[in-house]
Amino acid sequence: MNDIASTDRTKHHQQLHAAIASVNQLILGKKQQVKLAFTALIADGHLLIEDLPGVGKTTLAEAIALVSGLAFKRVQFTSDLLPADLIGVSVYSAKKEEFLFHPGPVFTQVLLADEVNRATPKAQSALLEAMSERQVTVENETYPLDPPFFVIATQNPVDLAGTFPLPDSQLDRFLMRISVGYPDAAAERQILERTNRRGMLSGLQASLDATAIDSLQSEASALHLAGPLLDYAQALIAATRNHASVQVGLSPRGGLALVRCAQAWALIDGRDYCRPEDLREVFAEVTSHRLQLTADATSSNDQIVGDILGATAIP
């Protein structure tokens, strides 16, 4: 019994590494971001990718959806998107003489919500409710969403005209916020060399499946957390609250998110325990979007996160 479980685990790990490797072949020179994205998946959270247009946000999201072998839907958020467009609508069927629920795109396993800040708050909140509740209620009828449910939302931080920035309470629903950034010179050279990017994307093989992901998720949440490590995590969380430029630091939910991400990161690294480095690797992505700065803060969120990492001693 134990042997079977352990061979299964080994197989799942291999699948995971294969999936990461194939995404890395597509998204060149972004190993860290890819790993973080998978961390969010394994930690059973949702991912917000924030960056300029054209750096590969959508490609990354699609690639992850494809290699994970999960049902995938994509919704382009626009200002006229209605909640019903997202979650579905009941339509009267004359033939059956009753209302029939037509599920919207949210009924899937991986949902790519492109340009999430372009939709109205009403549509945004419909999505965010589905994200946190993992269920959708339409006309007194509750429809659960199949696990795993993984939302990848993207947004453009620069072109803010006509957008509705996500309120802080809703940003908190995203486990991590990552940005992709420009590729380095060598990677960019390779990208330019490629001609058939569309074809490469469709040629991606699904390495994972729902069972594997479910098992990896529960394995990650049970990963060993030693006392000194928790001390360090607590010190980091406390530091976000005590920083002079921060008005609101990490909430306990944010703190839990930090630890869960560190666990997932350690699992991807193939360890059966967390170490301080794991916390440090995921700290910026988990924390940055959750911090509310004071009005007179001169540093950016990322600088403050760096400050905190540099100033918190490892016990």
Add this chain to the structure above:
Amino acid sequence: MIGRYALMWTMTALVVSLIPHVPRLPLWFTPLLLAVLAYRLGSAWRGWRPLPMLIRFMLTAGAIAGVVLHYGSIFGRDAGIALLALMLALKITETYKRRDALLVTSLCYFVVIAHFLFSQSLTSVPYLAATVVVITASLLQLSSTPVGTGQRELDWDWRRWVKQSGLLLIQAAPLMLIMFLLFPRLSSPLWGMPSASEETRTGLSNEMSPGSIVDLFIDDSPAFRVRFDDAMPPKNLWYWRGPVLWNYDGRTWRGDRSLTREKLAQHPPQDGLEYSYQVELEPTNRHWLLTLDYPLQVPGDAHLSVGHQLLSKDPINSLKVYDVVSIPAYSHPDELTPKERQNALQLPDGFNPRSAEMMQQWRQETPGPRALVNRVLRWFNQEEFQYSFTPPLLGRHAVDDFIFSSRNGYCEHYASSFTAMMRMAGIPARVVTGYQGGYANELGDYLLVRQSDAHAWSEVWFEDAGWTRIDPTAAVAPERIDLGSRNAILQRRGILDYAWVMQLRNTFDTLSALWNEWVVNFDSTSQKQLFNPFGLRDIDSRQLSLIMVTVLALAALIAMAGLLRKPRQRADDATRAISPLLRSLRRKGYRRDPSEPLQLYLARVARDLPDHAKALQKIALLYEKARYAPEPNVEAIPDLIQWVTRWQQTQ
């Protein structure tokens, strides 16, 4: 309800603190205590029912009655302590709740302190200190026991409690020191100590009958210590004057009340070598103060009697320190008062006819008193007189028996017989008791005189020279004077006389002297002198309190600062194992930011030290496993220690 272990602790604390008092308590106390303890143990282990209220009440009433019968009252030091001990012992019968156990244990501190009302010598201090540790451990155990039923009882685990209690007491020691040094002291005790009659201490008494001094020969406890301001006088002058005895009833020599009370008249002017010294007298409960022959300048709270005996105004109930100047070549006034002469010639009628006859005859045969004294001494020396601690008993005519038949005795016999013989010959004479000799402790630079140095000698009145000391014992056994009583005879007093034991005792006495000087004798005067180096003179108790409060407040501030500081994380095994490596790297100049993970730090160092890269990498991995991995990985620690040691060896 307290558990069995808590009960055991309470009982232990009580028993250890009562032990020093047991010899002073009524004989029936010990069986009563044991019975009470046994009953309570039976109640804890066998489930015996608690004693009914009525029986407890009767026991208490009986105990009070017992104290009244034994001491005549329930007041006063001895009766009070007995009452406290009894009530505490009886309290055990109703100690079922934690509150009672805490009360008993806390009162044990008081029982311990009460011992100092009887003796403040260093000997008992280690035991009492250990007792305090036990009591505190008991308190700790009691207050850590979980409240309520159904809670699992704490383990016995005495090491833990004793260790914790020791730590607490060590932490309290500085506070104790501050209070000891700075708490304003009264220049006289708050309450009077019980008078001498209530208690007997070994030592000289103010009468001398056969056998009264010999008891002291086996007592090596210190009688007093002497520090000379300048050089010590030669050994043959070490006669320490105590009670002067005038009255003889054929068996016992006694002091004369009126002569003792009467003050010595003005001294004639003196010249000659003076010795000034300080005496530290162990408590005797008597009035007399020992001095070197003959005291000249004496402390203000004492007077010299007609017999040149120094008497203090109050009995010596605690260690007494006094300064004296003595002059061995004292010239006495020309005249004896009629009262003195009468006393110095007094003899009981109808005793010792043979010696009286002999002395009458000798008086006619010899030209003067000096010649007569010398003749008697020569006689003692040439006849078969022996110095011994085990003389045969003497009959009614003690002098006759001694000088004609038994001829076997110690200083007391010789002094007594000699003085009586002088009086028979019409020469005024008196017996002086005191101590002779002493041990010069070079370590502490003082002279220690023990009870076993007790001695008795004679003084005779010569019309031309006044009172002159004659030691008949010296004529018989000169080595008694040279070597001290212990060495004068071949009989050993068991273990006491082995050289190494003597050595040990002398060293211990040095400690005792320090204890006396710095602790027992630390009074309001020494307290004031404490501040002289700081230019504060004549400090009064208000200023003293102010200083104490300031020092205590400062200490509290320092302690608070220490407590407020972020608690230092206690290093875990892995961190301890790796710290030598980190220290040595730091010495090499590799600084580690506290926020830098050890892995990264070691990897950084490894880049600089490629030869050690492998070892450093291994150590980093082992450290990480030992510290962060699930439990089975604690096995990594021995490996880690091994690797760090190996690394150190390559350096």
